[in-house]
Amino acid sequence: METTSVSFAAAARALGAAARARGLRVPAFRSPPRVQGAERTVRRWGDGGAxxxxxxxxxxxxxxxADMVEGTVVANGLSGTDATRARTALWEAVAVGAPVGPPAAERPDAARPAATVGARDATAAQAGARPVGIDDRRAA
Structure with a gap:
């Protein structure tokens, strides 16, 4: 299957989150390389980014x-066992259905459930606001 810009962007987000969760610098991702004939390039910046x-x-x-994973490893200057561990973690992040970041039990926000749409509507109603539905917008 040929890569689309949507799958490229999704992979970049997953790799960025996984790299950040492991204390690595997150490089910017772009396409295509400026160097003719190159399939992957890594450009380093003065501030340490890439x-x-x-x-x-x-x-x-x-x-x-594979190029995005290896580019992240190279951009962070990793080698040996550090590079192997990073590659493994980054590949797990882009594997289908794999969670990104530390397990839920290790996240500080894990104990708080996310607000649901109903809870937001109830909070808005307490503040005197009325939720707007699709039909309400057409009538206005």
């Missing part, structure tokens, strides 16, 4: 993801 550029057109998603 941009990983990869070719999308005509390449399978797995090849693009």
């Amino acid at each position: 941009t990983v550029s990869v070719v999308l057109r005509g390449r399978p998603l797995a090849a693009v993801m």
